[in-house]
Amino acid sequence: MRAQRPNSREKILAAAADVARESGPGSLSLDAVASRAGVSKGGLLYNFPTKAKLMQGLVEGYLRDFEQALETASSNDNDKNPLAVYIRLSADDCEEKRPSASWIFSAIAEDPDFMTPIKTFRRQLFERLKGETSDLKSLLVCYLAIEGLRSMNLFDSDVLSKDERELLVASLLEIAGSSDAEQASATQS
Amino acid sequence: MRAQRPNSREKILAAAADVARESGPGSLSLDAVASRAGVSKGGLLYNFPTKAKLMQGLVEGYLRDFEQALETASSNDNDKNPLAVYIRLSADDCEEKRPSASWIFSAIAEDPDFMTPIKTFRRQLFERLKGETSDLKSLLVCYLAIEGLRSMNLFDSDVLSKDERELLVASLLEIAGSSDAEQASATQS
DNA sequence: TTGACAAGACCGTCCAGACGGTACAGTAAA
DNA sequence: TTTACTGTACCGTCTGGACGGTCTTGTCAA
Structure with a gap:
């Protein structure tokens, strides 16, 4: 089902917002978001299959x-x-x-x-x-x-x-x- | 003859605005602007040495x-x-x-x-x-x-x-x- | 008038790097 | 066993930019 351990989802979303704010909207890459969220790129793509x-x-x-x-x-x-x-x-x-x-x-x-x-x-x-x-x-x-x-x-x-x-x-x-x-x-x- | 005067500058600027408006701001690449302006990429880079x-x-x-x-x-x-x-x-x-x-x-x-x-x-x-x-x-x-x-x-x-x-x-x-x-x-x- | 020549304007190609996305083996908890 | 990831390796594409070559124009001496 949905939101069992949605910890990561929220973390990723917050990380994305942070990256966009701090590094500029043009630097919002999957790698940057993943590392910022403390999540591997695989984990990011698991939660959000695409950008x-x-x-x-x-x-x-x-x-x-x-x-x-x-x-x-x-x-x-x-x-x-x-x-x-x-x-x-x-x-x-x-x-x-x-x-x-x-x-x-x-x-x-x-x-x-x-x-x-x-x-x-x-x-x-x-x-x-x-x-x-x-x-x-x-x-x-x-x-x-x-x-x-x-x-x-x-x-x-x-x-x-x-x-x-x-x-x-x-x-x-x-x-x-x-x-x-x-x-x-x-x-x- | 081709318009070699700084005409190109204005043309390129207008083309850039057009591309951003029509193809979306994310598609504003040098190639897109150059082709839109009827200018080669080299010509674009001549007028504007960098993006x-x-x-x-x-x-x-x-x-x-x-x-x-x-x-x-x-x-x-x-x-x-x-x-x-x-x-x-x-x-x-x-x-x-x-x-x-x-x-x-x-x-x-x-x-x-x-x-x-x-x-x-x-x-x-x-x-x-x-x-x-x-x-x-x-x-x-x-x-x-x-x-x-x-x-x-x-x-x-x-x-x-x-x-x-x-x-x-x-x-x-x-x-x-x-x-x-x-x-x-x-x-x- | 003509020819030589330099500068300016532009073309076409190539390249290194970054990016999104895939694939897959491994792992630790529930 | 399943879920929810981690970690790494890799691919195809696109992009900015560098580079060398080409065409056009203006200038000036002869």
Whole structure:
């Protein structure tokens, strides 16, 4: 069956992400991942019969983690509107120093089709937010700004200072919140 | 006669961008670029002695074009505030279907350091906008949203419909414009 | 006008190395 | 015995790059 001793699988996936981050996305070779994971190349190929499967594993793990984080955030932050929850979650995500998903570049280089699951996931997420947000304009602005934050994090771009990031998030929450307030009670100058 | 003028340089650069876009960033090999440009590999290596130089050429051309576009846009759109000009320019950029700068992925895979010129350029641009915009919050939101738009364009992600894109741009211009109005009414120079 | 010649622009071929992947024998625990 | 690997050897392919040769153009003296 599946996951009996999935220790290696996770280790390999984490190692792949580490290699991509530290040695650059172009250096993500099977040998590098294997040695980084403390696993022989044979063992790697046993868990992931092909490099494409490795990439697929990375994508699936990424999506799974994202979905789970969204779910728990929705539960914990229940009192807020979904857009605000998403903003806060994404901002926290991007707060972490390491560009967690730079393996994406490797995946794209390998085969651009690896992006399609991520793209459809994003689209579904956006559609869901669209259904849960009253003001389309606020949603668009906030969603795109968060996308920009993600982009900068992915490219390891440090254009914004910490203060500016916080101010941005506050502004976005204000925008997201104002739409909520409009919906609840149209009382704001 | 064959075009022996530095014509070849531009042709090669364009060919490289085409190959990266059409065959995927991972297939950006010297042979592919050479054949696409209608140039032998030797000829390519003559113009760009190494693959790194090719990438550098792509980056420099990208930055040069961007700067020039910004300049002409500033001249033509003189009556508007700089942030609005930037928003409009970027939106137009992202509107074009064909030329994603997907060669960036190849460059990153080759060596992440190729991003540093682009990163410093972005930072300078942001600093300049910061100096020219009265309301930091508006700037942050608009700049990041545009960054998000760029990101989606780069990843060839079609989450937004055309109407939504237009609505987004209108909203951003509104946000940018309101800061301008504040500046105009509150402080006169 | 012509011929010689140097420099620039480009071609075609070859090569060492890295990579993904295969095959297979061995091993230690459950 | 099966599962989950390890370790090594190996193959075919692709890639960046080096190299020497070739064609074109500009220059200048005679």
